[in-house]
Amino acid sequence: MRKLPVWLKLAAAATFAFLYVPLVVVVVYSFNDSRLNAEWVGFTLDWYRVLFADEAMLHAARNSLTIALVASLCATFLGTLAGLAIHRYHPRWLPLLVITPVAMPEILLGVSLLVFFIQVLHLTLGLVSIVLAHITFSIGFVAIVVRVRLVGMDESIFEAARDLGASPWQTFRLVTFPLILPAVVAGFLMSFTLSIDDFVITFFTAGVGVSTLPLQIYSMIKIAVTPEVNAVSTLLMLLTLLLVVAASRMDKGFMKGRA
Amino acid sequence: MSAPRSDRLTRWAITVPPTLFLLVFFLSPALIVVLAAFQYPGEFGGLAPLVNPAGGNQHGREYGLTLENARFFFSDFLFTEIFLRSFVVAAESTLICLLMAYPVAWLIAKSPKQHRDLLILLVILPFASNFLIRVYAWMIILGPQAALARMVNGVLGALGLEPVSLLFSPFAVLVGMVYVHLPFMILPLYTNLEKHDPVLLDAAQDLGANAWQRFWRVTWPLSLPGVFSGSALVFIPVLGMFAIPDILGGTRDMLIGNLIKDQFLGVRDWPFGATLSIVLTLCVLALAGFAAWAGRARRAHA
Amino acid sequence: MHRVACAVRTILRRAHGAHYLLLLLSLPLHAADTLYLYNWNNYISEATLARFETQCQCKVVQDYYSDNEEMLAKLAAGASGYDLIVPTGNAVEALLRSNQLRPLEKARLKNLHNIKPEFLSAFFDPGNRYSMPYAYTVTLLGYNVEKLRALNLPTDTWALIFEPRYLEKLKGRVTVLDSQRELMAAAMRYLGYSVNDSDEVKWNRARDLILRAKPYWAAFNASSYIKELTVGNIWLAHGYSNDMFQAQRDAEKAGRPFHIGYSIPKEGAVLALDSMVLHKTGRHPELALRFIDFMLEGNNSAELTNLIGSGNPNREAMRHIAPEIAGNPAVFPATEGMKHLEMLRDLDRKSRRVLNRLWTEIKLR
Numbered sequence: 001m002r003k004l005p006v007w008l009k010l011a012a013a014a015t016f017a018f019l020y021v022p023l024v025v026v027v028v029y030s031f032n033d034s035r036l037n038a039e040w041v042g043f044t045l046d047w048y049r050v051l052f053a054d055e056a057m058l059h060a061a062r063n064s065l066t067i068a069l070v071a072s073l074c075a076t077f078l079g080t081l082a083g084l085a086i087h088r089y090h091p092r093w094l095p096l097l098v099i100t101p102v103a104m105p106e107i108l109l110g111v112s113l114l115v116f117f118i119q120v121l122h123l124t125l126g127l128v129s130i131v132l133a134h135i136t137f138s139i140g141f142v143a144i145v146v147r148v149r150l151v152g153m154d155e156s157i158f159e160a161a162r163d164l165g166a167s168p169w170q171t172f173r174l175v176t177f178p179l180i181l182p183a184v185v186a187g188f189l190m191s192f193t194l195s196i197d198d199f200v201i202t203f204f205t206a207g208v209g210v211s212t213l214p215l216q217i218y219s220m221i222k223i224a225v226t227p228e229v230n231a232v233s234t235l236l237m238l239l240t241l242l243l244v245v246a247a248s249r250m251d252k253g254f255m256k257g258r259a
Numbered sequence: 260m261s262a263p264r265s266d267r268l269t270r271w272a273i274t275v276p277p278t279l280f281l282l283v284f285f286l287s288p289a290l291i292v293v294l295a296a297f298q299y300p301g302e303f304g305g306l307a308p309l310v311n312p313a314g315g316n317q318h319g320r321e322y323g324l325t326l327e328n329a330r331f332f333f334s335d336f337l338f339t340e341i342f343l344r345s346f347v348v349a350a351e352s353t354l355i356c357l358l359m360a361y362p363v364a365w366l367i368a369k370s371p372k373q374h375r376d377l378l379i380l381l382v383i384l385p386f387a388s389n390f391l392i393r394v395y396a397w398m399i400i401l402g403p404q405a406a407l408a409r410m411v412n413g414v415l416g417a418l419g420l421e422p423v424s425l426l427f428s429p430f431a432v433l434v435g436m437v438y439v440h441l442p443f444m445i446l447p448l449y450t451n452l453e454k455h456d457p458v459l460l461d462a463a464q465d466l467g468a469n470a471w472q473r474f475w476r477v478t479w480p481l482s483l484p485g486v487f488s489g490s491a492l493v494f495i496p497v498l499g500m501f502a503i504p505d506i507l508g509g510t511r512d513m514l515i516g517n518l519i520k521d522q523f524l525g526v527r528d529w530p531f532g533a534t535l536s537i538v539l540t541l542c543v544l545a546l547a548g549f550a551a552w553a554g555r556a557r558r559a560h561a
Numbered sequence: 562m563h564r565v566a567c568a569v570r571t572i573l574r575r576a577h578g579a580h581y582l583l584l585l586l587s588l589p590l591h592a593a594d595t596l597y598l599y600n601w602n603n604y605i606s607e608a609t610l611a612r613f614e615t616q617c618q619c620k621v622v623q624d625y626y627s628d629n630e631e632m633l634a635k636l637a638a639g640a641s642g643y644d645l646i647v648p649t650g651n652a653v654e655a656l657l658r659s660n661q662l663r664p665l666e667k668a669r670l671k672n673l674h675n676i677k678p679e680f681l682s683a684f685f686d687p688g689n690r691y692s693m694p695y696a697y698t699v700t701l702l703g704y705n706v707e708k709l710r711a712l713n714l715p716t717d718t719w720a721l722i723f724e725p726r727y728l729e730k731l732k733g734r735v736t737v738l739d740s741q742r743e744l745m746a747a748a749m750r751y752l753g754y755s756v757n758d759s760d761e762v763k764w765n766r767a768r769d770l771i772l773r774a775k776p777y778w779a780a781f782n783a784s785s786y787i788k789e790l791t792v793g794n795i796w797l798a799h800g801y802s803n804d805m806f807q808a809q810r811d812a813e814k815a816g817r818p819f820h821i822g823y824s825i826p827k828e829g830a831v832l833a834l835d836s837m838v839l840h841k842t843g844r845h846p847e848l849a850l851r852f853i854d855f856m857l858e859g860n861n862s863a864e865l866t867n868l869i870g871s872g873n874p875n876r877e878a879m880r881h882i883a884p885e886i887a888g889n890p891a892v893f894p895a896t897e898g899m900k901h902l903e904m905l906r907d908l909d910r911k912s913r914r915v916l917n918r919l920w921t922e923i924k925l926r
Contacts, residue, residue, distance in 0.1 A: 004365075004366065004369055005470070005508075008362050008366060009366065011359075011363075012363045012365075014362065015359045015362065015363045015441070016381065018359070018438070018441075019289050019385055019438070019441060020381070020385065020401060021327055021380075021400065022385070022393050022396035022397055022438065023385045023388065023396075023401060023443040025399055026388055026392055026393065026396050029300055029396075029399070038403070039399070039405075057325065058310070061393050070446045074464075077276075078276055078277040078280055079275055079277070081273050081274070082278075084273050084276035085270075085273045085274040085277070085278075088270075088273070089270055089273075089274060091274055093278075094274065094278055096544070097278065097282070097286065098277070098279045099282065099491075099544070099547060100285070100289065100489075100540065100544065101281070101285050101542040101548065102495055102496075103495050103540050103544055104289070104499075104536065104539075105498070105499035105516060105519050105536050105539055105540075106499055106542050107499070107501075107516075107520055107523055107524075107536075108292055108519070108533065108536040108540075109285075109288070110502055111292075111523055111529070111532075112288035112289060112292045113284070113288050115288070115291055116288040116291060120287065120291075125440070132283075132284055135280070135284070136280075136281070136284045136285050139280070139281065140275060140492070141443075141492065143277070143448065144488050144490065144491065144492065145447050145450055147444065147488075148447050148450055148484050148485055149450045149451070149454070151484050153454070159520070167265065168266070168543055169269075170271040176486075182449075182450050182453060183450045186379070186447075186449070186450055188447045189379070189383050189446070190442070190443065190446060192385040192387075192516045193383060193387065193442070196387065197386065197389060197390045199390065199391070199502070213389060214389060214390065214391065214411040215453035217389055217391050217392065218391060225473075225548075229389065229391075229392050230392060232389070233388035233389050233392045234388070236387050236388055236389070237384055237388050238385035239383070239387075240383070240384060241380065241384060241387075244380050244383070245380075249431040253425075255534060
């Protein structure tokens, strides 16, 4: 590993600082003894207490996590396939099909999906409709990232594997997948983030009585975005941290087991 | 030679699932939208039906298809102006994201494996909290009574200049846009930079290239696919954003996302909203097509 | 079928928790007696809801909207299942004309007579066949009392947000509502026209008035002006009476060195009367009707007023309302004051488009 120049490390550190300053504000203000999210008054754990008593908020948080997990798993799977297909077989319409949900304004996607679900599919809205909607817009992100990874990769590796007698499935499992794994994981993380934070599309496709965290928080905007919201955000970050750590452990085990 | 049958099976197994899913859950709704752009707005919202259920033409009400929405769009340069302005903001955001993301992506790509996972986590983590609360945090940071604004205005005052408002301004909108989209630039760049072969850089160094030349002649061209993907993942969502201009923007910061949102959630003019969205989508697809063509031309060149 | 297969495949690939996830994928069953209420944010007290739930042995599930248009958009796209909605007058008009409401069985409403006569038979529902008044708010100006006094500014006129001679002193400290109808209505009243006048010439004059004042405004703000007023970043805000009530309370609680006041401008303002209506697609109209009757009781109705400072169209409720609210002319205007208040009517689609273009111009220039 060559040494990295100092200015590079400084620039990266500055960007990280930029990323984290608002975060620090969010976390610190979750302990703020004031109803308003505006300036520091004093320290309190009250908002966490309020949060755990707030049925609606907890229910919404549970919904958000469930939806995000299921949707990003499916989207990662389908998006990886799409990325592979586009790179290898150059199908004519798939690239367009994949990128347009990303290019289209979210509001349009939300409204059209709502109209489609209700008037064409006669689907009762609920968690399922939200999951389907989230998968639709996430596939594109995963496909792009996976394809970027594949472009410029040395094709001879795959041919070598095949020449050695590996079946397509074995080639995928032992050669392709490990090589694209960083992109797949990045795609998964992006989908998860997109899903957990999505407001616009969820707004339209959520069923009656179904709420997610962004919807819940949005409904609080008028009154005040009280520190309870900061508290739930802080806990969400903690949870994601644990999830990612667990996932990376699982991944290493998975890879080791198979090799 | 591998059996052609299993090849075809593989190809089928890989291509069909995403295609099928998207055909059903994306194309059909999209067609509804395209159709909507050519319908009349419903009198009280939604869309007017395609066929008059009562038969014949009731006075004042129209049914069926029309080009009126497209005509309305082109009737005033106003709407095109909003598009142009939004493209400028999106371009600015993308450029700033690129400048900020590149060092970070490089750092992560060149770090030892254990650190790499941690750094990626650090990039993703802020985005596990809620979008709105992060934007609200910027309201606090940029507020007129907060430390940053007071510092800036103090300096301006010392120089004899008028105080500026950091919040409710194009600056605040830009900060918000960049902040929210940074990881979407970092991640694709990283996945690309990570697979750069260090041997190439060593070879370049042996041939006498200095640091800047190594970057410009070797790293940058190789990273272009990542740059383009990251740029796409920033540019496009920025165009459709309405929450950030709403919360952080001033009185002149309306972007195309706000206009489209107004059509659906403010004026009940769905056909016009659909028209605007189609124009937006077409512009973006055109840009993406151009970028892809440019990428291919360059690769053919190289 | 396909998505189940894909879910199962990916879950099995990553092991762990397959059964948990499949369980969560199953649709929740509706409780036998649940009332689905689609209401404004913070427009009913938790205590009231709890009391209703005990009384009717049922559950109430609320969904929220922060704007009539939001609600109308979702309903227009086909969202169904809401039993009771609380739209403002012009939205009731739109819902009625698009045949989305169920008529009320007035015979079952024992507390109907509690409503003040001046709030019955409004323009959107003569005879109250579909709606029952719930609460009302007035769109007015909220301000930092001390700051405006120090700057020698009046507090009861729209000129405050439209006249440069006043705005000069308030530069960057004023926000107006991010609402096409509301801002235009304020401008129209200031110019002496009716808020429902859709004459393009008059609208253009209103637009020019707004564009002249815009450089002095900080932002178009529909959501966070309560906070901005309370914190002291903003000294004057165009907003709703119940929001200003909240800002006043917040400022007191936070021990600010200033007070928030609010008053209805003398040129007139918009009155928003919100009514309870039954949506056609609701599955529990019985329950919804009981809820309406419940909210027509004086003490239940008063709880909302005491909570958010909204106006109350219920005669019986007046006894239960805190005196400082009951005596506030911005919440309960005297008969004279009521004459200057107008309700917004829905616009037809051609006017909506004209207004839309006007509004885009306002935002862009």
